[in-house]
Amino acid sequence: MNRIKIIHILNSVGGVDVSLRLILENIESTKFESIVIHGRDDTKTPYIDNLGNPVKDYKLPIQRDISVVRDFNAIRETLKIIKKEQPNLIHAHSAKGGIIAKTVTTFLKIPVLHTPQAYSFLSAENIFKKKIFLFVEKLFIGSNNKILASSTSEQNRAVKEVGYPIEKALLFNNSINPISKIEPLSIPKTWPDNYICSVGRPSFQKNIELMLDVLAEIKTSINDIHLVLMGVGYHAPNLEEVNKKIKRLNLGPNITLLEWTSRADIFNIIKASKLYLTTARYEGLPYSVIESLALGKPIVATDADGNRDLVEEGYNGHLIFNENISELADAVVGIINCDKKNNEFTNNSLKMFYNKFDITKNIKILEEIYIKNKKIKK
Structure with a gap:
């Protein structure tokens, strides 16, 4: 059976990195082939699938901050990789991953699921910047992309503020594995017991x-x-x-x-x-x-x-x-x-x-979303 090929695009830091790793380590790798496109300097830890095997990754000049030169190069290199790998679906994470994926797929017509992990316009400390960031999000609404929100709050933002039709605003809650074991502290405890x-x-x-x-x-x-x-x-x-x-x-x-x-x-x-x-x-x-x-x-x-x-x-x-x-x-x-x-x-x-929020249960929801939204290759 041919596996469904998913390419993930992101700057793999913080909660965005945690989210991707939890997906890769829980999704059924006999049914889904995962590939990661991420920043050159964001992580040194290899990506692993649910069977403990390394996940193929490409390192590009993807970073959190806006840089015309770096962002253009990241888009150009991503386009080459997408043409080479021919995925069924792209899952973009964070604002930067979303912009890169949506730009690239205007040429290739591959479906994109975008998980903002908190919309960038929420980070704006003044009204002008918020309007600019929100305009960019609205600009990149396209026929071949949907929002895959990490929370109901984010899903509501996508519909009510960004302007996605409700049928194009999907939901997969951020989820984690149950925590069954607590390891001893690896650092000295310098604080009191009651905290x-x-x-x-x-x-x-x-x-x-x-x-x-x-x-x-x-x-x-x-x-x-x-x-x-x-x-x-x-x-x-x-x-x-x-x-x-x-x-x-x-x-x-x-x-x-x-x-x-x-x-x-x-x-x-x-x-x-x-x-x-x-x-x-x-x-x-x-x-x-x-x-x-x-x-x-x-x-x-x-x-x-x-x-x-x-x-x-x-x-x-x-x-x-x-x-x-x-x-x-x-x-x-x-x-x-x-x-x-x-x-x-x-x-x-x-x-x-x-x-x-138990990913061992919720991963089936994500697998179904991937299946329903994948591009069928001729």
């Missing part, structure tokens, strides 16, 4: 400045509150401001910043924490929160894209509107001080994970 945690680089998206305001507010009720913030070192444009704010709010004794943290250590730290806190302005469908569900953690989150797909108010945590500092702090304190609520949210987070 809350989060994963997020200091950036506009993650809004760590708000998290520090919340931490300071919590401190008025729980003086020895401690936050372990992971993933601080990668692409952290606001790190200097965050460090200044920590000093200004006298939060040095109450926070631990971990520059880089392995996924195994992230699991260990989340599992031993009191709860998971996120103050993000927007997400696709954040893996750290999905992991918190799988590890049975209560969650306190801002009501943002992605977060609202993973937190049900009063069921497995609290979802706070309008970035309200007092309400976020009260939600954290309420969970810490109430064992009954903590246990209830713990159980419900686990239920939600197994019902909605």
Whole structure:
């Protein structure tokens, strides 16, 4: 039986990299042949399929930032690869992967599924930039591409703001494998046993400045509150401001910043924490929160894209509107001080994970989407 050939195009970093690897390691490789086109400098870790075999990959000048020369070269080289490989379908990940794939396939008429993993226009810090980014997304709506959203929030954005017809806005929730084993920490533990945690680089998206305001507010009720913030070192444009704010709010004794943290250590730290806190302005469908569900953690989150797909108010945590500092702090304190609520949210987070975000079940959904949208070769 001929396998369905899927080419993935992306800058393989952060959650986008995690998403692709989970797909490759779970999709049935006897039915689907996967090929990856990615950035030259984004990852050194080989891609592996569900049988443990290496996945074929091509390295091109694909990067997060806009560069006319590099982007043109990436499009030109991708066109050559697509002509050579003749895939049945292209799955593009992130904004840059989407633009490259949609540009190339205007010439080749190969179907494209685009997973934004949080639309780029949400990252704009002013109205003008947002309008430009949104215009670009609208410009690349074509007859041969569909959105494959990573969350219901993202699916809604695709229809209501970008302008995709509802029948061309598909959904495959970001999903992970159940976490059955917690490895010992590979780094020294320098924080107290009683702590809350989060994963997020200091950036506009993650809004760590708000998290520090919340931490300071919590401190008025729980003086020895401690936050372990992971993933601080990668692409952290606001790190200097965050460090200044920590000093200004006298939060040095109450926070631990971990520059880089392995996924195994992230699991260990989340599992031993009191709860998971996120103050993000927007997400696709954040893996750290999905992991918190799988590890049975209560969650306190801002009501943002992605977060609202993973937190049900009063069921497995609290979802706070309008970035309200007092309400976020009260939600954290309420969970810490109430064992009954903590246990209830713990159980419900686990239920939600197994019902909605277990990739060992959900991969069949993606396989069906690939089959229905593939190009049939003559």
